[in-house]
């Protein structure tokens with residue numbers, strides 16, 4: 018399994034199954050992708066998720082599923098019937114489209130737990146074994162890096178303000194590398210961007 022960040026803008030995501038799990042997956046993609054959900058019933062959460070909802074009783078044969086997924090970027094098999102989900106997975110494979118499977122044989126795509134800010138995304142996965150651990154790690158990351166966006170903004174400023182050949186005399190590493198690892202930087206940052214910049218100018222400025 019190889020992690021990637023994928024741009025789904027303008028891409029089609031097809032979800033089969035409109036239960037709680039289908040709704041969670043729809044919410045995961047809806048901000049970016051063009052999402053259609055096929056199901057014979059829809060969870061109430063769908064009333065607040067702007068996706069195309071198609072009422073359909075799916076029969077367990079790949080031939081009827083293939084036309085629905087042909088030009089999609091990702092298929093999600095989230096019905097409550099693992100056998101049907103497996104058939105959706107096989108249909109996806111036959112038209113060379115990636116497939117995520119909620120229950121049944123594992124698909125070839127897993128959805129991670131994620132922490133997202135303005136300038137970053139952290140994704141955590143146990144590749145299907147214990148999703149509760151992914152959630153635990155996600156919560157730990159949120160506690161450890163509440164200032165991630167601030168840190169990135171500071172990093173951008175350091176890169177603009179110091180030339181790349183200006184190394185820290187003590188560590189010999191670049192200012193960017195050293196200042197981001199300096200615990201005093203994080204302390205200063207907790208009092209604001211200007212405070213952190215002032216600290217870095219004093220500590221690392223030439």
Ligand SMILES: C[C@@]1(CC(=O)O)c2cc3[nH]c(cc4nc(cc5[nH]c(cc(n2)[C@H]1CCC(=O)O)[C@@](C)(CC(=O)O)[C@@H]5CCC(=O)O)C(CC(=O)O)=C4CCC(=O)O)c(CCC(=O)O)c3CC(=O)O
Nearest residue numbers: 127128129130131142143144145146147148149151152155
């Ligand atoms: C394979 C995968 C499907 C996929 O690829 O989409 C999958 C499958 C299953 N999840 C199940 C249960 C739970 N899922 C969670 C939570 C999350 N599950 C997510 C992803 C994934 N879940 C993918 C693998 C990701 C990985 O490996 O890390 C997260 C990360 C993202 C998301 O989907 O939102 C989200 C964390 C969100 C957050 O950050 O909070 C919790 C914990 C909780 O909610 O507290 C529980 C209960 C405890 C437990 O069982 O661990 C069950 C058993 C169903 C049953 O039989 O009851 C299955 C089915 C099976 O395992 O067969």
Ligand SMILES: NC(=O)C1=CN([C@@H]2O[C@H](COP(=O)(O)OP(=O)(O)OC[C@H]3O[C@@H](n4cnc5c(N)ncnc54)[C@H](O)[C@@H]3O)[C@@H](O)[C@H]2O)C=CC1
Nearest residue numbers: 034035036037038039056057058073074075096097119120
């Ligand atoms: N991947 C994950 O993160 C998790 C997966 N699961 C598994 O995901 C599956 C779905 O879970 P829920 O959404 O809670 O189930 P659910 O029963 O609430 O929803 C299933 C949906 O599939 C539809 N459906 C089933 N057969 C159909 C058919 N032949 N044609 C058209 N629509 C059909 C139903 O109408 C319903 O809308 C379950 O097998 C569950 O064990 C459960 C928890 C977490």
